[in-house]
Amino acid sequence: xxxxxxxIGGCAxxxxxxxxxxxxxxxxxxxxxxxxxxxxLLAPALLAxxxxxxxxxxxxxxxxxxxxxxxxxxxxxxxxxxxIIGCVVVAAAVTAGLRAL
Amino acid sequence: MxxxxxxxxxxxxxxxxxxxxxxxxxxxxxxxxVVAREAGLSALAAIVMSAVVYAGSAQFAAIAIxxxxxxxxAAVGAAALMNSRFLPMGVALAPSLPGRALWRAAQGQxxxxxxxxxxxxxxxxxxxxxxxxxxxxxYLTWSSGTILGALGGGALGDTDKLGLDAIYPAFFVxxxxxxxxxRRARGAAALGALIALALVPFAPxxxxxxxxxxxxxxxxxNRAQAEAREAREARG
Numbered sequence: 001x002x003x004x005x006x007x008i009g010g011c012a013x014x015x016x017x018x019x020x021x022x023x024x025x026x027x028x029x030x031x032x033x034x035x036x037x038x039x040x041l042l043a044p045a046l047l048a049x050x051x052x053x054x055x056x057x058x059x060x061x062x063x064x065x066x067x068x069x070x071x072x073x074x075x076x077x078x079x080x081x082x083x084i085i086g087c088v089v090v091a092a093a094v095t096a097g098l099r100a101l
Numbered sequence: 102m103x104x105x106x107x108x109x110x111x112x113x114x115x116x117x118x119x120x121x122x123x124x125x126x127x128x129x130x131x132x133x134x135v136v137a138r139e140a141g142l143s144a145l146a147a148i149v150m151s152a153v154v155y156a157g158s159a160q161f162a163a164i165a166i167x168x169x170x171x172x173x174x175a176a177v178g179a180a181a182l183m184n185s186r187f188l189p190m191g192v193a194l195a196p197s198l199p200g201r202a203l204w205r206a207a208q209g210q211x212x213x214x215x216x217x218x219x220x221x222x223x224x225x226x227x228x229x230x231x232x233x234x235x236x237x238x239x240y241l242t243w244s245s246g247t248i249l250g251a252l253g254g255g256a257l258g259d260t261d262k263l264g265l266d267a268i269y270p271a272f273f274v275x276x277x278x279x280x281x282x283x284r285r286a287r288g289a290a291a292l293g294a295l296i297a298l299a300l301v302p303f304a305p306x307x308x309x310x311x312x313x314x315x316x317x318x319x320x321x322x323n324r325a326q327a328e329a330r331e332a333r334e335a336r337g
Contacts, residue, residue, distance in 0.1 A: 003173055004146040010177035011163050012153040018184045020206035022191025027198050027205040036225025037329035038320035039193035043218045044286040045293030046186050047277040049313030050158070050214070052294045054270035057301045067267040074271035075278065084121035084275040088128065091271030095264030 070095030108230050115219065115234025122215035122235070125272045127242035129157055132265035134250020135257060136161070140168035144251040151247035155213065155240060157269065159183040162306055182307025189314045190217050197227035211236040218276050224332035285319055292316035 055071045056062055074091030077083060130151060137147035142164070154160055159180035166176040191209050194217065198205040211233050220232035250257075257263065281287045293316030300309035319325065 003167075004142055006173050007163060007167065007176055008146060008150045008153060010173065011150065011156075011159060011180040014177060014181040015154055015156050015159060015184050015187075016210060018181065018187045019191055019209045019212055021188055022193070022195045023198050023205035023209035024202045026192055026195035027200075027202065031196050033225075033326055033329040033333060034321060036196075036333070037325045038317045039189075040221065040223065040225040040329070041286060041289035041317035041320045041325075042189050042193055042314055043221055043280045044277060044290035045313050045316030046189070046310060047214070047218070047273050047280060048290035048294040048316070049297035049310040050186075050273045051270050051277060053297050053301060053306075053309055054273070056298060059306075060302050062298065062301060067264065067270070070264055070267035071270045071274060074267065075274040078271075078275040078278045082279075084272070085124050087275040088125040088268045088271045091267040091274075092128070092264035095267040096262060097264075099262055099264065 066098040067091075067095045069098055111228060111230035112234040112237075115216070115228075115231035115236075116238050117234075118219050118231065119216060119235030119238040122219075122272065122276075123238040123242040125268060125275075126157070126215075126239050127246040128265060129269050129272065130243045130246025131250035131254070131257075132260050132268070133157065133160055133164075134247040134252075135254030135260050136168070136250075137164050137247075138251055138254055140164045142167075147251040148244070148247050152244050154180070155243060156180070156184055156187075157213075157243070161269075179306055182305055182311070185307055185311040186314065187212055188311075189317075193217075193221075193225070194227050194229075194232075197229055208233075213239060214273070215239065215276055218280055221280075224335075225329065285322075285325055289316045289319045292319065 055068045056064060070091040073094040074087040077090045078087035133151065134147050137150065138144065150160060162179040162183040163176040166179050190212055194209065194212060195205065198208045208229060213236055216232045216235035216239065219235050220227045220229065222228060277290060281290050293313035296316060297309040297313040300312055
């Protein structure tokens with residue numbers, strides 16, 4: 001098999017297995033409130049972690065770049081207007097603008 | 102069943118809510134198609150990868166390792182770590198999925214970050230039809246964006262110059278702002294961010310984000326517990 005087939009098949013399999021694990025093990029019943037109140041905070045915790053690892057780190061080093069400024073600008077747009085498309089377009093435009101300087 | 106009566110409405114509601122994320126995802130997918138070609142994948146391989154893996158950050162992580170000359174095992178491992186956040190997400194979603202284990206697992210495949218966040222209700226349960234609707238539109242644009250990037254990417258030139266790498270994190274910022282309504286949610290976000298940044302120098306890619314889910318343990322405070330009980334009673 002070619003490398004690409006193993007790469008794609010492997011990524012597809014691990015992704016499917018990870019997404020299946022929770023629903024297989026824990027489905028179809030109501031869980032206690034200490035579980036659900038933790039769960040309701042997972043999204044902000046995970047999203048914030050995704051944002052900072054993609055904007056404030058380069059590999060294993062903490063670093064800022066042109067895209068950091070772009071993402072901050074996009075975040076301001078999302079915060080003030082609630083527009084997701086405005087947010088990503090401004091983020092890309094500011095980043096591109098800084099790189100063109 | 103009341104659920105079936107409104108399932109279609111909620112599916113389309115999710116579809117509609119997913120549109121802005123789908124448009125942003127389209128731009129990200131274009132850049133994925135370009136990056137995958139640069140890493141040596143054929144256009145077909147890049148397109149198939151988006152169609153069957155459908156997990157942006159994992160795909161980028163795997164391709165980055167291939168591009169750096171790493172092995173396939175390392176690339177798949179990086180994808181798994183990057184996707185490990187879907188474990189707590191799946192655990193959270195599980196009680197809201199009906200049916201037998203295999204059917205729940207199949208429904209769980211529709212989880213992507215934006216859809217999962219859109220489907221989350223304040224009381225910790227999930228609207229699965231919103232999840233399905235939102236993931237459907239995002240799947241369409243994720244696949245079509247990859248096709249455009251993989252086949253036509255050469256015409257774009259250097260995608261870094263276009264700032265496309267800012268789109269993916271900006272997308273998550275927009276989601277986060279929509280999510281962080283309560284003071285406690287903002288606390289969990291701050292804690293998650295701090296944990297992730299503290300781990301970046303030591304842990305392999307993906308692990309900092311997984312461990313950041315510990316920020317959600319703020320939900321164990323007495324006040325959070327009392328509010329969760331109120332929300333459940335209000336839902337009846």
